Amino acid sequence: MNSLFSKYYDTLMGPLERKYFARIRVDLLKEARGNVLEIGSGTGLNFGYYTHAEKVTALEPNPxxxxKASQRATHATVPIEVIFGNAETLPFEDNTFDTIVGTLVLCTIPDPEKALSEIRRVCKNDGIVLFFEHIRLNNRYLGKLQDFLTPVWRHLCDGCHLNRNSSDLIKQIGFKVVGETRYFRNICVTVIAINKK
Known part of the structure; x- marks a missing residue:
């Protein structure tokens, strides 16, 4: 884990969060209901946006x-438990959660296919899955630029892949996508999906 990235994440992301990302998070997380699992909760930027959840379990692999997330959780309006762990081996029984949330996280998970399979396992049948991700552009030149920059970017930004097409992975693993919205000339996407088992 890149300790400098962890230390300055909120500062570096602050302008983007205030100007753009906060509105996207609000719109997406109003769909979260019941018993919620958030994977890769980072420093807890989503915590203030849960309005309909009964309880949130926030999983994060970076100590x-x-x-930081544990401190933020104390100010949330819903109960939030922050635990250490990774998405590829979720420490929960099958069919535990009503909603699973991931924001700007699939890009950093070493094995996203395994993580998405685990999400399917622990999410109830007909449960909701909500993602906000950045993805590889289809533009011939910009997509190649993302490919070129990714090795250095991964090193600087805690494993983040600029060129991962997370929205395709979500569909390939078997989720039924019921809503998809693109932002910033298609570099970011929100996905609302149903877990059909």
Whole structure:
């Protein structure tokens, strides 16, 4: 884990969050209901946007971010438990959660297919899955630029792949996508899906 990235994440992301991402998070997370699992909760930027959840379990593999998220959880309006762990081996029984949330996280998970399979397992049948991700552009030149920059970017930004097409992975693993919205000339996407088992 890149300790500098963890330390300065909120500062670096602050302008983007205030100007763009906060509105996207609000619109997406109003769909979260019941018993919610958030994977890769980072420093807890989503915590203030849960309005209909009964309880949130926030999973984060970076210990430094887990500590920051735990502090943020104390100010949330819904009960939030922050735990250390990774999405490829979720420590929960099958069919535990009504909603699963991931925001700007599939890009950093070493094995996203395995993580999405685990999400399918622990999400109830007909449960809701909500993602906000950046993806590889279809533009011939910009997509190649993302490919070129990804090795250095991964090193600087805690494993983040600029060129991962997470929205395609979500569909390929078997979720039924019922809503997809693109932002910023298609570099970001929100996906609302149903877990059909």
């Amino acid at each position: 430094k971010m887990t500590r």
